[in-house]
Amino acid sequence: MTCAESEPALTPADQKSPLITLTDVAAEAGVGESTVSRVLRNHGSFSEKTRAKVMAAVEKLGYVPNKIAGALASTGSPLVAIIVPSLSNIVFADVLSGVTKALEAKGHQAVFAVTDYDPAKEEALVAAVLAWRPAAVMLVGLEHTDGTRRMLHASGCRVLELLDIDGEAIDIAVGFSHHEAGRQTAARLLESGYRNIAYVGHDLKHDMRSGKRFAGFLEGLANAGLELAEQEIRDAPSSVSEGRAGLADVLSRGRPIDAVYFSNDDMALGGYFHCLAERISIPDQIALMGFNALDICRHTPQPIASVFTPRIETGRRAAELFLEGAPSQVVDLGFTIVAGATI
Structure with a gap:
C-alpha cells in the first residue's frame, strides 16, 4: 500500500489574491474600460445608471484605482511627500495635522516618512519619494545633505521647508526664527x-x-x-x-x-x-x-x-502656498513667550 503524495504547502506568494484591474471592473459592470475610467475620474459623459453599475462593480470587487498611473497619464501627481524627524513628538504631529487638512480639501494625498533626525536617512527618503514624482516635498528644517539639496533642486517639484527660517531656503520656507x-x-x-x-x-x-x-x-x-x-x-x-x-x-x-x-x-x-x-x-x-x-x-x-510655536498654522500655511502655486518666499509666523507660573 502506498501513501498518496501530499500537496506542497502554499507559499505566501501562492496565497496572494490576484490584482483587481480596471478590466475586471469593466467586465463586471458590462461596460467598456474607457467608461469605467470616466466614471472613476468623474469626467466626461455617462448616465447615472452606468455610474451606478460601475460603482457597484468597484464595491463588489474591492477595486482601488491606481492614482500614480493616473497622475502620470494626466497633468500632475496628487502626492505630496512630507518628511519629518519623528512621529513620537507631538510638535510634528501638529504640523502634519495642519498640512493634511488643507491638502485633502483639494484632493491631494499626503504620504509620510520619518528620518529619526538622521540627515543620511533623510537623503535616502528624499530619493525614494522623488521616484514617485510627487507634486511637492515638505521637510522640517533648512539643513540637509548636499545630495538632498541637489536632488530637490533637480526634481522640478515644489519644495517647502517647515518650522525654521534661520538659513537659506530651497524654495518656500514657513516657520519662525x-x-x-x-x-x-x-x-x-x-x-x-x-x-x-x-x-x-x-x-x-x-x-x-x-x-x-x-x-x-x-x-x-x-x-x-x-x-x-x-x-x-x-x-x-x-x-x-x-x-x-x-x-x-x-x-x-x-x-x-x-x-x-x-x-x-x-x-x-x-x-x-x-x-x-x-x-x-x-x-x-x-x-x-x-x-x-x-x-x-x-x-x-x-x-x-x-x-x-505656530505648528498647526505652519503646516496649514505651507500647504496653502503650495496649492496656490505661490512664488518662492520665506514666511515668518513668529512665536509668543507664555509666562506660565514657573518664572
Whole structure:
C-alpha cells in the first residue's frame, strides 16, 4: 500500500489574491474600460445608471484605482511627500495635522516618512519619494545633505521647508526664527530678575533647531554681560526622563541656580517632576522655562513657562502656498513667550 503524495504547502506568494484591474471592473459592470475610467475620474459623459453599475462593480470587487498611473497619464501627481524627524513628538504631529487638512480639501494625498533626525536617512527618503514624482516635498528644517539639496533642486517639484527660517531656503520656507526665540527667552528671564541661569538640553548635533535656540539664548545672556551658570546637554533625544535626570545632574553640582532653560517642553516637564519629587519650590527656589507650549505643560498644577510655536498654522500655511502655486518666499509666523507660573 502506498501513501498518496501530499500537496506542497502554499507559499505566501501562492496565497496572494490576484490584482483587481480596471478590466475586471469593466467586465463586471458590462461596460467598456474607457467608461469605467470616466466614471472613476468623474469626467466626461455617462448616465447615472452606468455610474451606478460601475460603482457597484468597484464595491463588489474591492477595486482601488491606481492614482500614480493616473497622475502620470494626466497633468500632475496628487502626492505630496512630507518628511519629518519623528512621529513620537507631538510638535510634528501638529504640523502634519495642519498640512493634511488643507491638502485633502483639494484632493491631494499626503504620504509620510520619518528620518529619526538622521540627515543620511533623510537623503535616502528624499530619493525614494522623488521616484514617485510627487507634486511637492515638505521637510522640517533648512539643513540637509548636499545630495538632498541637489536632488530637490533637480526634481522640478515644489519644495517647502517647515518650522525654521534661520538659513537659506530651497524654495518656500514657513516657520519662525529659533535663534530669535532663544535670544528673547534669555531676555525674558533676565527681565524677571534671574541671573544664575542653567541650561538643560538634548542632543544638539542632530536637532539643529534646538542648537539654534541655544545659540540665541547664549547671545541673549552675553548681551547682558552674563554666561550660563551651568549646563547639561544629554546625549539622547528629548524626553521627560532626560529632562528630569538632566536637572538632577545640574543641581547635584552645588552651584547656585535660580532659573533653568530647557531645550523643549518634554525636557522642562521632566525638570518640573524632579522639583515636585524633591520638594523644590517653583519659582521661589528655581524657575523653569521650556519651549513649544505643549498642551500638557499648560495643564500642570503650575503651568510651565514656555514659547508658543505656530505648528498647526505652519503646516496649514505651507500647504496653502503650495496649492496656490505661490512664488518662492520665506514666511515668518513668529512665536509668543507664555509666562506660565514657573518664572
